[in-house]
Amino acid sequence: MKKGLQTGNVRVGNLSIGGDSPVVIQSMTNTDTLDTEATAAQCRRLFDAGCEMVRITAPGMKEARNLENIKNRLVQQGYTGPLVADVHFLPEAALFTAGLVEKVRINPGNYCDRRTGKTDFTAAERLAERNRIRERIHPLLERCKENGTALRIGVNQGSISERMTALYGNTPEALVESAMEFIGICRSFDFHQMVISIKSSRVQTMDKAVRMLSGRMQEEDAAYPLHLGVTEAGNGEDARLMSAIGIGSLLADGIGNTIRVSLTESPENEIPAAKAILRAVEHLQALPEKERDCSCLRLEGKEISEQQKVNAAVHLGRLMLQGKKDGFEIKGEQKEAECKILLDNIMQAAGIKFHKTRFIACPSCGRTKYDIQKALAQVKARFPDYPNLTIAVMGCIVNGPGEMADADFGYIGCGNGKVNLYRKGNLAKAAVPEAQALAELEKLIAGL
Numbered sequence: 399m400k401k402g403l404q405t406g407n408v409r410v411g412n413l414s415i416g417g418d419s420p421v422v423i424q425s426m427t428n429t430d431t432l433d434t435e436a437t438a439a440q441c442r443r444l445f446d447a448g449c450e451m452v453r454i455t456a457p458g459m460k461e462a463r464n465l466e467n468i469k470n471r472l473v474q475q476g477y478t479g480p481l482v483a484d485v486h487f488l489p490e491a492a493l494f495t496a497g498l499v500e501k502v503r504i505n506p507g508n509y510c511d512r513r514t515g516k517t518d519f520t521a522a523e524r525l526a527e528r529n530r531i532r533e534r535i536h537p538l539l540e541r542c543k544e545n546g547t548a549l550r551i552g553v554n555q556g557s558i559s560e561r562m563t564a565l566y567g568n569t570p571e572a573l574v575e576s577a578m579e580f581i582g583i584c585r586s587f588d589f590h591q592m593v594i595s596i597k598s599s600r601v602q603t604m605d606k607a608v609r610m611l612s613g614r615m616q617e618e619d620a621a622y623p624l625h626l627g628v629t630e631a632g633n634g635e636d637a638r639l640m641s642a643i644g645i646g647s648l649l650a651d652g653i654g655n656t657i658r659v660s661l662t663e664s665p666e667n668e669i670p671a672a673k674a675i676l677r678a679v680e681h682l683q684a685l686p687e688k689e690r691d692c693s694c695l696r697l698e699g700k701e702i703s704e705q706q707k708v709n710a711a712v713h714l715g716r717l718m719l720q721g722k723k724d725g726f727e728i729k730g731e732q733k734e735a736e737c738k739i740l741l742d743n744i745m746q747a748a749g750i751k752f753h754k755t756r757f758i759a760c761p762s763c764g765r766t767k768y769d770i771q772k773a774l775a776q777v778k779a780r781f782p783d784y785p786n787l788t789i790a791v792m793g794c795i796v797n798g799p800g801e802m803a804d805a806d807f808g809y810i811g812c813g814n815g816k817v818n819l820y821r822k823g824n825l826a827k828a829a830v831p832e833a834q835a836l837a838e839l840e841k842l843i844a845g846l
């Protein structure tokens with residue numbers, strides 16, 4: 399792959415992210431973090447598949463402490479790839495894991511900001527909040543410095559702080575300002591070992607925000623490595639096409655240093671999907687400029703291979719994100735209908751034309767207390783043909799409601815065989831037995 403935009407270099411254990419380093423592939427476990435054997439086994443499978451860095455959720459202190467057992471187990475078995483602790487709300491867990499693993503991920507909107515329902519902030523209130531964040535994050539930065547631990551600042555559209563939303567709305571600007579505020583605070587403490595991500599389940603938002611952030615960082619001479627991913631992409635071909643467009647378009651333009659393809663499937667499946675995107679970017683970059691910007695693709699062979707689909711998504715999706723709306727064509731020896739379906743699916747994934755229901759689903763993690771993969775398959779099978787609707791299937795009631803806030807309907811398993819159903823971000827039916835959840839969701843969609 400061609401060399402990307404120059405960024406600083408961040409060391410994460412035995413890996414280097416940014417600078418002249420190749421793009422790093424990462425993933426996240428979805429086992430219970432308290433289950434040492436299952437989590438270590440999944441980490442091993444991920445590393446064996448070519449994953450270079452594995453993230454593990456640490457929602458509380460018990461899980462944070464168990465990362466030590468998981469790490470020790472892996473080292474005993476000869477696996478020394480870096481681990482990342484995913485901490486959302488608990489500064490104590492972040493502090494603890496910063497002395498243990500190679501990188502800690504925090505989400506500014508969850509880690510430091512209080513949710514009060516406020517929609518208006520005076521300048522004095524904004525300053526007070528910023529000072530509170532500085533105080534709260536300072537010990538973590540010091541702990542990271544002492545231990546050579548890297549930090550990922552992971553901003554998600556579903557969890558932007560109320561302060562940022564009040565100023566910028568739920569926009570790419572709010573995502574960028576949220577990231578820039580944190581970068582500024584870290585820099586003011588002379589902390590630079592950070593990787594930044596901005597994620598959204600909407601490819602267009604993610605693309606726009608990451609490009610804006612990359613530009614802002616270059617302008618301010620603060621070019622930290624970027625982690626790319628489309629969040630809540632779901633499963634199957636649709637998720638792979640969305641990720642290919644979101645991640646591939648940026649990489650093709652030299653933006654991005656580490657990637658994760660989030661799938662509501664076994665995490666091990668994320669690695670070949672990520673490798674396919676890297677191959678597709680190399681393929682696109684090798685084309686002469688005129689061909690690269692051509693919106694008509696010709697596919698060789700009698701069947702459309704998975705790699706050809708990803709290549710087509712990166713190639714055409716990038717043009718769609720640049721603003722081109724029509725004139726797209728996919729042709730080849732394959733049946734015309736198959737080429738048309740692929741093009742329709744790429745347009746849907748790029749968010750420029752919808753021909754079927756838009757599903758979003760988180761990849762799940764140690765917080766998930768039900769079989770989300772089965773639930774997603776059932777929801778997709780039952781409600782396939784609502785091009786004007788977005789239906790979310792999420793893994794937990796802690797982060798799920800916020801992360802799916804722009805969905806029309808939501809389905810979240812809460813454990814003990816119960817499901818919460820949401821309409822326009824609000825809880826509509828609580829603790830529905832799983833066996834009745836699809837029928838209840840159907841009633842909600844029908845407006846009954």
Ligand code: SF4
Nearest residue numbers: 760762763793794798
């Ligand atoms: S929304 Fe999904 S991925 Fe995010 S914390 Fe909850 S279960 Fe984990």
